[in-house]
Each structure stands twice: as C-alpha cells, then as structure tokens.
Amino acid sequence: MSATALEPAVRTKSDFWPKFRRNRNAIAGSIIVAFVVLVAIFARVIAPYEYDETDILFTWAHPSAEHLLGTDALGRDILSRLIVGAQVSLTVAFAVLGITLTIGITLGMIAGYFGGRLDAAIMRTVDIIFAFPEIIFAILLASIMGPGILTVIVSLSVVWWPGIARLTRSLVLQLRTELYVDAAIASGTPPFTILLRHLLPNIVAPLIVRASIGVGFIIMAEATLSFLGIGVQEPRPSWGGMIRDGIVSLRTEPYLALSASTALGLTIIGFNLFGDGLRDILDPRIKDR
C-alpha cells in the first residue's frame, strides 16, 4: 500500500454524499442502523411494558394485540424486552468501541510515532493478546469477573483494542515519512501537536471503516457471551440470552428465540452493510462497486 493511497479520499462533504447516495449497501445499512439506534435511544418510551414486569400466570403467551410478540417464561412482554435488548446491545457495542478506539489509537500512535522501547513494549502486549483466539480470551476474562454487563464491556475491550492499535501504528508509520510531518518536526512542533493535528486527521478514515465493521462483531460477541450465561444478567434482557431462553420452547412457542435472532441478525446485517458501504466510499483502494 503506497503512502498516497492513505491520503483521505474524501476531503469534503461534497465528495462524500454523492458517493454515499450511489452506494446501495451504505444506504440500506444506514437505514437499519438508524432504526436500531433510535429504538435503543427511545427504548423506555416506545416499549409498551416494563421489561421486568412479570405476570407468571400469563407465560409463553402467543402473539396478540396486547403482546405483539407474545410473552416469555415469566410472562414478560417479548417486544418490550426486544426493544430494551437493543439498548443493551448498542450500549455494549458503543462502550467497547469508545474504549478500544481511545486506547488503541493512543497506544498505536505512540508506538508508531516514537518507536523504540515504547513501541516494542506495546507491540509485545498486542502480540500476546493476539495469540489467543479472541472469544476464548473474552470467555476466560468474563469468567473471572463474574457475569454482568460491565464484564462484557471490559472483556471485549481487552480483546479488541490490540487490533485498533496495530492498524493505527501501521498507518502512522506510513505517514511518518511524509514531507509535511518532517516539516512539522523540523519547525519544532511538539510531538503531541503533531500527533493530534497532523497525523490523527489523516488516519481517521480507515479507522472509521474498521470501527463500523467491528460493531457487528462486538454485538455478536456480546450475544455469544450472554448465550453462554456469562453475559448480561437478569432481569436485563440481552438478545443472546433471549435466544438461549427461547430455545427451550422452540417446539411450541418459538416467538422468543425467533424474534431475538431476527433482531440480532438484522442489526448485525445493518452494521455490516453500513461498514462495507463506508469502506467503499472512504477507502480509495477499492474503486469499483
């Protein structure tokens, strides 16, 4: 990959939007993403019932006018839990993203810019975490901390930041030789200013692409942890946990498992399409599509 290829392909809005409008993936993806995000933000307003309101004499009800998707093992409204589940999924996804981007970009830039021992120390740590298959490491961490939403966020963050750090470092390494960086160093600009002013803006695009594709994986990982019983805990709903609880009654009342799988699948599809679209627009390497 040549250094010029890393010049942000999109410098102005006028360049972004026409490309966006021509990209079917990006449009379809962003519609789904926007929908899920809105549902998550206004979850407590639009959910017809409290997500933890039990009615144990009305369990596993079939869909009806009162309960559009039926009720679960404790007579709780599945639709309401699905909606609040969106909030849980996205909270985890964005928290993990926020943490991993902050840590990964900071450490990646430090490693790439300063090199030397600092670089070696950071990259060895990255190598070690990379040596584990990621979900296995997350499961191990989650089992230490005990189940819960915080556990999920922390364990997925630990697993995810090295990828961001490695990408950032390689991007910085390539920019490091650019003339304008040399010029800035020569004119005595402090390293901090160079990192923030000159380097960061030029590596943002590939990082955004990476992040948007990562969201789908994070949501899936959260669901997997919850499915295995080490994720989000009762009475908070998680789509992964709902699928697990629903499999029990797959034969008779499949509404819980099916609706949670659909919500989960659709959301991940949305983020994946959105991420693919963004990559096509922002990453100049792939001109066609």
Add this chain to the structure above:
Amino acid sequence: MLSYALRRLLGLVPVLMAVVVLTFATNHLTPGDPVGVMLGDQSANKVLEAKLRSEYGLDQPIWRQFVKYVSGLAVGDLGLSYRIVGAKVTDVIGDGLKISPVLALAATAIAVPLGLVVGVFAALRRNTLADTGVILALTMGISIPNFAMAAYLMYLFAVKLAWLPVAGWGSIAQAVMPVGILAIAPAAYIARLSRTYMLEVLQQDYIRTARAKGLRERLVIYRHALRNTLVPLLTTIGIIFGGLLSGTFVIETVFNIPGLGRLAIQSIFARDYPVTMAIVLLFTCFYSLINLIIDVLYGVIDPRIRLGTR
C-alpha cells in the same frame, strides 16, 4: 527461509510464556473455589476441605503453585483435574484433542473452496442481480449467530425430518451439521474477501494486457486473476482458524461433541483450572502454529514479500 521459520518459532516462546502466566493468573483470580466445587452443596466438612486443599497444592502460596505448574508443564505434566477425582489433565483432554482440531480443519477445508467459488462468481458478475443477491446472502451468513442457527437446524434436520442424528461424534452423519454450521461464517467471510480481491486484480494492468493479447477470458481468470487472488486470501486463514476454534465452544456444546470446546465451557463453570489452562494453552498453540505456517507459506508463494520485515 528456514532461518526465518526458526526465528518465528523462537519468537513464539516469549508469547507462549506470557500466555501461560496470563491463563494461570486469570484462572486463579477467578472468584469461585475449586475445592468448593469438589465438595458440592452438602459438605461443610472442614477436615476434608483442608485435605483436598493440600492434596492439590492449593494451600501453597500462589507463586509456588505457579512454579510447580510451569515445571510440570516443561515435562508435559499438566497436573490433575479438579473436577474428576484423580484424573490426569492429559487423560481428560486426550479424547477432545482428537476432535476439536479435526472439526476446525474440516470446516476450513469446506469454507475456503466454497467461499472462493462464490466470491469469484460474484466478482465476475459484478453489479448484476446475482452479485447483489450473493452479497446479501453472505452478509446474512456472517450475521446470524451460530448458536441460533445450530438450534434451528438441529430441530429441522434431526428432529422434524430425522435426516441426521441429533448429536454426538464418531460418524460422518453426526459431523455434517456441526461442520457445516461452523463453515458458514468463514465461507461467507472468504467469499466477501475473494470478491474484493478479484475485483482489484481484474483492474490490474497485466490482466488488461492479457486480455488485450486476446487470451480467452477463462484462461485470463484462472491463470492470472485467480492465482493473484489466492495470495492475500492466505493471510486471512489464520484469523479464520482462530474464529473456528472459538466456534467449537458453542457448536460442541449444542451438538454434544466431546471435544475441547465443550470441555472448556464445562471446566470454566466447574473451576477446573488445570483443564481450562491446558485447553486455552493448546488452542493458543494451534492458533500460533497455524499463523506461523501461513506466514512461512506466504513467503514461499509470493517472493515479493520480504520475510523478516515487520
């Protein structure tokens, strides 16, 4: 080449050492007491508890436990299982060791060619309805969680239609569903990548030259384009294999396959540290080894890559 491979192999040593330290630390920091698990609900027998604790060396300071573990590791002694009384870890994981790698490799063997064919197909028909359909199907392939898919397919094929056995391991029929489900996500992933790479390659000058020379389209694709698509794909196989090893945790549990993944989940919940540590270590070794092999192969296939440069 050999010196590179050796250097990489040596480079693995500190990483694996760190993995040993990390798994040991995580396992011992875990709340939950293996002796408590051994004793069960109905025993508050302090004498037995103390006896078990000293038997398993759990009354020792943590550093001494660590020294003992590492020195055992050096001679291939992974200690005793905490859950199954008196059983050696090597015996407990023995059978699973013959299953999980086979499962992951079988899924890789299916996923790679399948993904490649689909990806190339889509690339050659880019921007047609077929292409869009394939892309959508692929996105769905990596978006539906394998645990949900496993539950639905098991119900459909094993219970409703009775075409396949529900669970277990040993026959081809029993392997069809777990291997197939494990292969879906990596196949979709490879297909998406190979489509992208293929599109990229097709725009390269040498392809245009080949076409301009009047070479038959099929020849252009197979001789030139496909070969150059394969090279970058190779690097992703490591990632895919790692994902498959993780996938075995869920799939083995759902399909009741007595492999390392199911055992790992059971051991984590039962606080069987020695077994958990052994499995994580093994998986990490597989993963590192596969990545190493791929790196070396990569150098063989594509001489443009200068080995040893970071």
Add this chain to the structure above:
Amino acid sequence: MRKSWYGIGLAVGALMAAVSAANAQPVFKTNIIADPAMLDPITYSEIIAGRIMDKVYEGFSANTAEGKIVPALATEWKGNENGTVWRFTLRKGVKFHSGREFTAKDVKYTFEQLLTPGNKAGLNSDYLVSVAGTKEMKGGSAKELAGVKIIDPHTIEVNFATPDVLFPIYPFYLMDSGVVAEHGPDWVTKVSSGTGPFKFNSWRRGVEVKIDAHKDYWGGAPTIGGVQFLIVPAGDTALSMYEANELHFALLPDNLARRLINDAKYKDQIVQSPRAQINYMGMNQNLYAPFKDKRVREAVSLALDRPAMMKGLWGGAALPLNGQVTPGVAGYSAGLPELKYDPARAKQLLAEAGYPDGKGLPPIEIQSTEPSKDELAYYANQFKRVLGWDVTVKVAERATHIRQMNAGEVAFFPWGWTAGYPDAMYFLSQVWYSKSPYNRSRWSNAEFDKVIDKARTTSNADERYKLYNEAEKILMADWGTAPLPILSNIALRKPNVKNVTMTPFGYSEFNKITIN
C-alpha cells in the same frame, strides 16, 4: 491405567457395544449432565456420581419410592434403648460383582476405608462420626475401627461414642474388601466392587458411562442387559436426542421440564415425582437488620403468591410446602397451616414494623445461582410490586454462592436441601439447628435446638416424629423462613419403555425395566 480408559475404552468399547447389541437384552439409554466426578464408593460426594452408583452399590437398607425403609444387605437390625449399639444381621448368599461372597468383614473394611486418613473420603464418612473409635482412626493412631465388632460372618455390631438412632438407614456403599488385592489401587477404573444389580463396564470421559447387568444379583438378575448413561450437558440437546429416539429416558433440567409438562404431545411420556427436597427463603438477620423483626419475615412470606408460582414458574409440577419437611420423608407433618398469599396483610405488617409502603427498607440483593435466574427475576419484581421493596437480582457462581452461604455472608437467598436419607432429622438438624454448618441463614432458636437434641437420642420412631413436628412448629411460628414450594423431578419416558420412573430421590430401580 490410562489404556483401560481410552485405548480399550474406545476400540473395544465399540466392539462390546456391537456385541451387546446383538444380545437379546436391550441396553437402557438415559442422560446425565456431566461426567461423574468419581465412581469410587469411598470418595463419592456428588449427585451425578450418585445417580450411577446407586445402581451399583448398596447399604444395610434401602428406601422405596414412598420413602419407606426396607432391608437390603442387612436383613434385620436391633439397637439398644438409647442408640449406642446397633447389631446387624447380614443377608446371606449375596455375591459381589467379583463373585466373592459379601460378609461382615466387607462392612468393617468399608468403614475403615472411609476413615483412613489420605483416602479423601466423601459424604459417606460423615455418617460414621458417632461410631466409637472414629477419632482414633481419623487421627491415624488406630488402624482398626474399635467400635465395629464382627460377631460371625453374617453378624456385625457397631458401638457408638454418642448415640445415633438413625444409623441403620444411612445410605452406605458397602464394598468388596478383596478388590484392591485383585486389581490394585486403581481398581475403580477397571471394575466395580459392589453388590448392586449393575456393575461397571466402561467410562469414556465426556461421552458415556456404561454399566452391565449383574446376573448374580441377590434380588434376581435385571431384565435389561445394561444401562448407558450418555453425558449431555445441554438440556435442549438431550430433548432433541430423546425425540430422535437416541434416548429411552431423558432427565430434564427444570427450565425445560416446565415448558413440556403441559404439552399435549408429551402427556403420556412425562414422568414426575416431587423431590425429597425442602426449599426455603433464607433471611439472614445479621446482615440485614429489618429481618430481625418477625413481622418483616412474615411479610416476605405473605407477599409470595405460591399458587401462581407453582402454576406459572413450574408449570404445575410443584407441591405446596408449609413447613420444612417434605411428604414421603419420615416425620412429615400434614397438619401445618397453609401459607397464605395476602398482600394487604403483608403491607400492614410492614407498616407496623416501621416501613409503610416499603419506605425506610434498605435495598437488598436476592442471590442465587444461574439455574434459578427466572425465579430471582420474579421474586425481585414481586417484592417491588407488593411491598415497595427495592430488591435486585444477583446471579452468583455456584461454588462462590455455596461458600458465601456457608460463611453466613448472603442476606437473602432462595435455596434448597435434598434429603440424604428419608428422615426429617436430615432437614431439621442440618438446615435449621443453630450449630449446623449448613444453617445458612443463621436463624437460631434455643428452644428448637433443645427439641432436636432430644430427638437425636430418641430411638422410638413415633416419639421422635412428634419431636420433629414440635421443632417444625417452633420454626414456623417464629417465621424463621418463608418455605417455598417443592419441585418435581421430571423426565420423559418413551412409550415402549416400562417399569422405570422418577422417585423423590432420583431414578427408580432399573432392575425390572422392559423395552419393547
């Protein structure tokens, strides 16, 4: 040895399966959720091992599905007035799986093995604590158990340092004293050393445990050729295997069972039995001050809608429990008043205690383990709704939860206690006696303790049962706990399988199973 587990286990095991399949007598297939932790009658300490070993080993007596004690390896037993001596007449003509005859020296050997330091003896060693000479054995100063006297090959006398009126009903696993000499110290991996209707065949870790019919069983050879316990950790996988005819009898986890119990499709296949297990709400006064007030404890009980819980949470597969002894266990009292659901009275009591509408009640966590997460969510929501009390759910890792409960560190928890033998003493003395290590809610009542102490030395059964009833009344009058419904053991049985069911204690006998 390793080879006998795997090499032979795998290759020959498959061969033997093929051979035994060719035999006329079918193999009964059922499921267990994990590998047994051991198959050794001395270290035996957990429920999955118990499910298998109950078919392989026997004690002096056995209990029927109704909780009645019947003679097994002892044909009769006699105690002295205050329970300090028990004399057992052993059954004649009983053959171990090895073919050796069962005699008094095997009983003595088993007891001594249970007490030998270094043997890591499990649950069954607890039953020997009152036998004379136990301390010396455990301390290593004696090689033989002084309290046990072999009178003749079929008579044995046990003397006690402190009286133990229940000794004959303890479920010992009496073992063959010649097994070590024949097979060496790791005999457990090769054979079994019991007298039961089935003997060990093979154990493929993570896959299955197989036991074969013991043709020389004193009660007659079993009608089936053997039993295959398939290891299936996931409940819904077990259900699918059952539906696909890969299991004859599927033992189901609670959450799955409560789904199927009212399903017409399974109506004729469901077998269930209420468990010999008390359930209770633990309320630790030392950790949560409002529990010191009896009115608050009563309000907790009144806020629980038990009929709705039995129907909604457990699919009707539950029975009311008004005290802390289950029916079918000796000493059960049917006369306790029914526990009412009365939100108004609960609120009133709470107000009288100084917490009108729950105001002033500090928030609390209700803690239990993963399988009870649904119940926890219900309790939290119900207490909030009825009492205005802020209760949050805490799902704890099992061993941690048990350790914390034993240490008296959990304020509020629903939990259960399964009878090890069918006598109310088990529940009352272990869960509610103030000095018991399993008194996890730390409820303490001197009067209650006094009655239990008296019952311990009362060998007359009827008199003892009266004392149990008295103790139970004291416990309930003080609202020491809010009893929770009794749950059921639930399983699915294929229509072509007969003469096997669930009992309060687990599987019924396998001896007479028929498979068409």
